[in-house]
Structures are given as structure tokens and as C-alpha cells.
């Protein structure tokens with residue numbers, strides 16, 4: 038049995054539960070599952086199989102691996118089969134268009150139905166990490182499939198590689214196109230406050246975060262500005278450590294010491310692998326790259342501005358440093 042998450046662009050079909058939105062999984066009809074013959078005959082835009090290592094049994098705390106069905110959502114509409122089992126060894130992901138084209142029965146998606154397409158960015162703050170990683174993988178694979186329907190060298194229509202290889206193959210020139218991951222470094226830079234000795238972290242306000250919104254006609258404070266860490270893509274031919282040094286020099290003009298890797302996070306906007314680093318401030322005055330940043334400074338950990346949401350690697354890096362100083366975010 039295969040079950041699938043349903044996507045529409047970067048949103049996921051979810052059901053409202055008391056503790057928030059939860060992705061709906063649909064059973065796929067046998068005709069919609071992959072078979073060797075089928076993948077060779079028909080290009081299935083909008084259906085991908087997800088990694089078994091990210092399957093729910095690896096993350097769901099209340100799943101008994103021997104149980105056949107763990108979680109059943111009762112539906113008031115008898116035409117909808119919303120049997121959810123979290124024991125599937127691997128899940129699939131399909132697009133909404135694919136589901137419609139294959140006549141799959143979808144839950145009612147309307148106001149008041151308790152079902153809706155919810156943006157991944159919203160879900161990531163509330164779902165277990167392995168589940169949000171699985172959704173992240175699905176978004177990237179579905180987009181990759183859509184973007185590789187033709188050979189980028191000779192423009193012939195592509196076909197799926199045989200069996201389990203995840204590649205789109207050109208039948209004319211044999212070029213293979215694989216899902217692409219773009220490495221991106223993100224760095225938490227610390228120093229002691231020169232006056233007080235309190236630990237500080239470098240944060241920057243990016244133009245892409247938007248400007249401060251003021252509403253003079255309303256009796257409310259303006260939205261606080263969002264501050265994040267210094268981040269950027271790794272260039273061709275560059276090591277991760279070099280990318281950290283270069284990005285920080287470009288964006289805020291300071292030098293670093295004690296650069297060390299902490300953790301990573303897949304981030305499907307568009308297809309990034311965020312590689313989280315920590316480093317110590319070494320020397321230099323902050324000079325911001327004005328076409329990217331509007332402000333950057335060292336902030337005391339006890340007095341931080343608005344920072345990225347929980348669930349993002351930026352938050353995790355900042356929270357880790359704050360926790361070491363005895364500060365809970």
C-alpha cells in the first residue's frame with residue numbers, strides 16, 4: 038500500500054487538528070503507483086516516491102511499527118476515504134493536478150471543511166523535523182520533475198531512468214539530469230560585548246525581509262524588523278569554509294576565526310541545503326553590503342531583535358548559542 042501527500046505549488050493538503058495543521062495522506066490506487074513498465078511508458082509529472090529513511094515510522098512518536106492502522110480520521114462525508122496510516126514504509130507525494138487527472142478521491146477542500154492547502158513555510162514551525170524534511174524533499178522532487186521534462190542539452194523530451202535511479206534521461210543524447218541541491222552556508226558569529234563582556238551575536242536585516250511597516254491611523258506599534266544570520270550560496274570550486282569567510286567579508290566586511298560546522302537543514306526555496314556554521318569575530322569594522330542589507334550589528338543575547346521562526350536553522354543556531362549563555366529563547 039502506498040500513501041501520498043498532496044501538493045499544490047509549495048503548499049500541502051492538511052487537516053485542521055486541535056494542535057494545528059497536519060498533512061493528509063491519501064491511499065494511491067494501484068494504477069497510480071510506480072511500476073517498471075509504467076515509468077518507462079509514461080512520464081508521471083506530479084508523482085514522486087519519497088525516501089524510506091524519512092518515512093513516518095522514523096519520526097512519529099506514537100507509531101507502533103507492527104500496527105496496521107494507527108490513526109483514523111473520521112469523515113462526515115462517506116464518499117471520502119480519509120483512512121490515515123502512519124505505518125507505510127515509504128510515502129509518495131503527488132500534485133493536486135496529478136490527483137485530479139488520475140480521478141483520485143480527495144477530501145473536500147473548502148472553507149469550514151477542516152481541510153486546506155497550507156504553505157510549507159507555515160508548517161515547518163510546527164511539524165516534527167523528519168516529517169518536515171519529508172515534505173521538503175517532496176516539494177523539491179516534484180519541482181525537479183516539472184523542470185526536467187526536456188533535455189537541457191538537445192531539448193528532446195526526457196524519460197525516467199530505469200528502476201530506482203532518480204534521474205531524467207534524454208533518449209536522444211543520453212544526458213542524465215539529477216535532482217540538484219544547492220549548498221548554502223549560514224553563519225552565527227559571536228563576540229563578547231566590548232563594554233560589558235556579555236556574549237553578542239551578529240544579526241543583519243536583509244532588504245528581502247521587507248521594510249518597517251507603520252500604520253499611523255492605527256493605535257498599534259509598527260511591526261518589528263526581522264534580523265537574520267549572514268548566509269549565501271557556495272560558489273563553484275569553493276570549500277564550505279571558504280564560502281563562510283567570503284560571504285561574511287562581502288556582506289559585513291569583518292574577518293573570522295574558529296569556524297566550525299554545526300548542522301544542516303534541507304530548505305526547498307528553491308532547492309537549498311543550508312549548512313550551519315559558528316565562528317568567532319576576529320577583526321574589522323562592520324561595513325554592510327548595501328544592495329543586500331539595510332543594517333547589521335552585534336546584539337547582546339539578552340536583548341535580541343525579532344529573529345527567524347522556530348524550525349529554521351537560523352533560529353536553531355541562535356538558540357543554541359543563547360542556551361549556552363543560560364538564555365532561553
Ligand SMILES: [Zn+2]
Pocket residue numbers: 188189190191192193207208209210211212
Ligand atoms: Zn538530449
